[in-house]
Amino acid sequence: MLRHVIIAAGLLLAPVAVMAQDLTGTWVRDGARSDVIPDSMYYTVRGVVTGGTRGPSTNHMIEISQDSATMQVTDPTRPLRVYPLDGRPHTVPADTGIVDATITASVQGAAVVVKRSQTYSGLPGSATLATTEYWTLAPDGNSLVLTTIRETPARRFTYNEVYNRRAASTSAR
Amino acid sequence: MKDFSRRDLFARGAAAGFAAGAMAMPGGAAFAMPGPSAGPAGATAQPRGPGLPSVWGEDFLYQWSPPEDLVRDLTPGKSRIRLSGQTTPRFSNAEGTDYAAYFSKLKAGGWSAVESASNTWLSRGKMPESEIREIKQAAAANDVVFYGLHCAGNIIAPDPDADRWQRHMIDSIAAAEEMGCELILTHAGSMYANRNWAHPKNWSREAWERSVNALKRICRDTAGSKVKIAIEAVNTESINNPWAHVRLREDVGDPRITVGLDITNMVFPHVAFRMSEFINTTFDLLEDQIAYVHGKDFVWNEMLPGMNWAMQGTGNMDYEMFLVRLSRLKSNPYMLIEFLNEPEEYAMAQRNVRAIAQGVGVTIHGTQG
Numbered sequence: 001m002l003r004h005v006i007i008a009a010g011l012l013l014a015p016v017a018v019m020a021q022d023l024t025g026t027w028v029r030d031g032a033r034s035d036v037i038p039d040s041m042y043y044t045v046r047g048v049v050t051g052g053t054r055g056p057s058t059n060h061m062i063e064i065s066q067d068s069a070t071m072q073v074t075d076p077t078r079p080l081r082v083y084p085l086d087g088r089p090h091t092v093p094a095d096t097g098i099v100d101a102t103i104t105a106s107v108q109g110a111a112v113v114v115k116r117s118q119t120y121s122g123l124p125g126s127a128t129l130a131t132t133e134y135w136t137l138a139p140d141g142n143s144l145v146l147t148t149i150r151e152t153p154a155r156r157f158t159y160n161e162v163y164n165r166r167a168a169s170t171s172a173r
Numbered sequence: 174m175k176d177f178s179r180r181d182l183f184a185r186g187a188a189a190g191f192a193a194g195a196m197a198m199p200g201g202a203a204f205a206m207p208g209p210s211a212g213p214a215g216a217t218a219q220p221r222g223p224g225l226p227s228v229w230g231e232d233f234l235y236q237w238s239p240p241e242d243l244v245r246d247l248t249p250g251k252s253r254i255r256l257s258g259q260t261t262p263r264f265s266n267a268e269g270t271d272y273a274a275y276f277s278k279l280k281a282g283g284w285s286a287v288e289s290a291s292n293t294w295l296s297r298g299k300m301p302e303s304e305i306r307e308i309k310q311a312a313a314a315n316d317v318v319f320y321g322l323h324c325a326g327n328i329i330a331p332d333p334d335a336d337r338w339q340r341h342m343i344d345s346i347a348a349a350e351e352m353g354c355e356l357i358l359t360h361a362g363s364m365y366a367n368r369n370w371a372h373p374k375n376w377s378r379e380a381w382e383r384s385v386n387a388l389k390r391i392c393r394d395t396a397g398s399k400v401k402i403a404i405e406a407v408n409t410e411s412i413n414n415p416w417a418h419v420r421l422r423e424d425v426g427d428p429r430i431t432v433g434l435d436i437t438n439m440v441f442p443h444v445a446f447r448m449s450e451f452i453n454t455t456f457d458l459l460e461d462q463i464a465y466v467h468g469k470d471f472v473w474n475e476m477l478p479g480m481n482w483a484m485q486g487t488g489n490m491d492y493e494m495f496l497v498r499l500s501r502l503k504s505n506p507y508m509l510i511e512f513l514n515e516p517e518e519y520a521m522a523q524r525n526v527r528a529i530a531q532g533v534g535v536t537i538h539g540t541q542g
Contacts, residue, residue, distance in 0.1 A: 042472045043487040045513050050474050050481070098239065098446075121472070124245060124449050125491030127525040128532075153528030154484065154521035 021137040023064045023071065023112065027144050027163035031056040035159040040150070043120070052077070054161075061166065064135075064144075071105065071112055071135075083114050096122030111136045120152060127152050141165070223416040224443060225450050239447045247493055249534040250501030255318060256468075256526070256537060257286035258519045259511040264319070265293045266300060272308050276315035283523055283541030285317055286507040291324040291345040291357065300351075309353060316539070320465065320507050321356040321403070322349050328391070329362035329383040338362075339387050346395045346402070356401040356464045358433040361412040361421065362387065371409040381411055385424045392427040403433035403464040413439050415455040422462065431464040437471050437490065442478045445471075449491040456498040465507040466499060468492075468526060482512050486525030493533045496526070500535040 031054075039052030063074040073081040079095050083105035094101045101118035112135040120129040134147040144163040149156065228240045264275065264287045279287060312319045322345045326338035345357045361384040364372035374380050391402060404421060406412045412421060422430045436452060444451040456463075470488035471480045486492050499506045510522050523541050530537050 042474050042481070043484040044472060044474070044481045045484055045518060046482050047514070048481045050472075120487040121489055123446065123489055123491065124243075125493035125495070125529070126470075126488065127486035127492070127529055129487075152487070153524045154486070155524075 021110065021141065022066050023135055023137055023144060024066045026061055026063050026166040028061050028166050029054070029059050030143075030162040030164050031058050033162040034058075035161065037148075037159050037161070062163065066112075071114075083112075085112065094118045094122040098123050127154065223414045225447055225454065235443065237442055237446060239450065243449060245449055245491075245494055247497050247533050249497050252500050252502050253505045253536045253538045254496065254499055254530070255286040255505060255507050256284055256523060256539070257288060257320070257507055257509045258282075258284050258523065259509065259513070260284070260516055260519045263293075264289045266297050266304070266308070267293070268297070272311035273314070276311045276317045279317050280315040280539065281542045282520070283527075283539050285539040286509075287312075287317055287319050288321045288323050288358075288509065289319070291322045291326075291341065291348075294322055294348055295341070295344055305351060318507065319352060319354060321354045321358060324357050324359045326359070327362045327366065327368040328359060328387040329364060329380060330366050330368070331364070334366060335362075335383070335387060339391055342391045342402070343394050346391070346398055346400045349400045350398050354400065356403045356431070356433070358403045358405055358465075360405050360407055361410045361417075363410055368407070369409055375409065376411050381424075384411060385421070388421070388425045388430060389427075392425065392429060398429070400429070401431045401464045402427075402429050403431045405433040405435050405467070406439045407435070408438060408441065413441075415439070415458040418462070419458055432459050432462045433465055433467070434459065434463045435467040435469070436495065437467070437469040437482075440471060440480060440489075442473070445473050445478075445480065445489055448489050449494045452491055452494045452498060456501075461503050463502060463506065465509065468495075468508045468510045468522075469512050484513075484518070484525065485510060485522035486529055492526065492529045496530045496535045497533050505538070 034054070034056075036056065037054040039050040041052050042050045044050055060076055062076075065072040065074075069085060071083045071085060073083075075081070083103060084090060085105050085107055087104065087106035089102050089104045091100050091102055093099075099119050099122055101116055103114065103116045105112065105114045107113075114131075114133040114135070116131045116133075118129060119126040130151045132149045132151075134145075136145045136147070137143075138145065142165045144165070146161045146163065147158065148161070149158045151157070225236065227236050228238060260282070264279075266289070276287075279285075308319065324342055324345050326341050327334065328338050328342060329335055330338055342357065342359055345359075349355075349357050360368055362368050362380075363370060364374050364380050364383075372380070388402065388404075404412055404418065406414070406418065412418060418432050422428075434455070436448070436455060439451075439455075440448075468485055470483040470485045470490045470492075472483045472488045473480050475481070483489075499508065508526075510519060510526065513519055513522060520541070527537050527541060
């Protein structure tokens with residue numbers, strides 16, 4: 001019996017044993033290797049292209065700070081994100097501060113998976129937007145792949161972005 | 174003559190606004206500009222004006238952010254909404270149209286109502302009785318309601334075009350009557366030939382009287398008809414708020430003057446982030462004067478107060494509130510999904526609207542294939 005309990009416990013702990021690698025670092029978006037992504041804030045129609053589109057020349061930097069409990073993402077295009085990696089849903093204010101969002105983050109295998117649900121506009125009464133992000137480190141530790149699934153009743157949209165680790169700067173002489 | 178400071182203006186305007194009740198001018202007297210009729214003191218007893226109630230900081234801020242304690246009553250009513258879409262090809266009476274196939278395709282796509290553009294419809298001239306019967310039978314067989322003609326033109330255009338467009342409305346009413354439609358849709362108009370251009374005098378007494386007189390003439394020349402004359406608000410015209418809708422009906426003095434409600438066409442910065450309140454206020458004011466509605470969405474993503482059209486259900490519109498209030502109308506409303514390009518976009522918009530409706534317990538007629 002004890003043996004079965006130990007095996008079961010081992011299976012439960014298995015995901016922890018293959019915990020995602022530490023994504024901590026400064027990362028530069030590789031526009032050439034990333035999908036072109038429509039503005040994630042606005043879904044305009046009738047040919048209007050808004051400023052938030054990420055094309056091949058979008059090479060902005062993000063910073064990730066990760067420990068066993070949280071992952072923090074600093075992205076200049078959106079407010080600071082702090083994800084508790086406990087697999088439990090947390091209610092946080094949407095970026096508008098008007099409605100709430102629900103986030104659930106966890107380490108699943110080699111990926112950090114972040115799920116977020118809120119109204120599309122961050123205002124009351126619009127369609128639900130469910131986003132799932134998969135943050136995965138390449139084996140060499142120098143590339144980070146972010147796969148994002150954005151889902152509304154209208155459509156499901158998946159895209160990939162690649163980030164390259166920024167080398168630590170040498171101190172000036 | 175005494176010059177009042179801005180603070181004085183506010184204090185006086187606030188006092189007047191308090192006396193007038195909660196529906197004060199947006200931002201109190203911060204918006205109240207003394208006009209020629211305001212008397213020598215300029216700011217005395219500003220009349221109550223259109224707009225949402227103040228939130229805070231009314232002596233120095235525009236009231237553009239929503240109140241933090243906003244509570245929405247999302248209790249649905251029993252009316253069923255029929256969706257109509259500006260999908261292509263648009264419905265028309267072009268010779269050779271296979272009406273049975275057209276209505277069957279509408280039904281399969283989840284569209285249970287349809288309208289047609291007046292210009293195309295009237296260009297056909299007198300239609301054979303057999304074809305009129307065919308259209309009615311095809312619509313009924315597919316449970317689609319052909320409810321109206323969406324009219325082109327500008328009833329207060331510079332003369333002599335105003336008369337031509339007024340006669341166009343009169344002819345459209347006759348055609349709508351013939352087809353068993355419930356309404357035509359038209360506008361208050363612009364002092365420019367193109368009514369989508371904002372003429373500086375569109376909010377003048379002269380423009381208002383031209384609109385009222387034009388509509389009186391249209392009502393008079395179609396007296397006895399049951400076809401409603403639904404007016405669509407547009408920001409470039411005098412009818413760009415629900416209070417103006419109410420007043421237009423009073424001044425024309427005919428119950429056939431109703432509302433082709435387009436909430437997004439009335440959006441300006443004051444209400445852009447207060448759509449839940451604006452929708453509620455609009456329905457409170459207009460209620461069953463609403464003949465049908467347009468379903469669009471918008472975002473504000475420009476430096477100037479520049480709004481852009483957005484996919485339905487992704488922008489600032491509070492579709493939950495909108496759909497709930499529609500479902501509380503006494504008659505089953507028609508909602509036109511419009512201002513998209515591709516057929517797939519219309520399908521996506523419909524999926525969003527149906528999902529939001531389902532979430533708040535509002536029934537949309539038919540099913541989307």
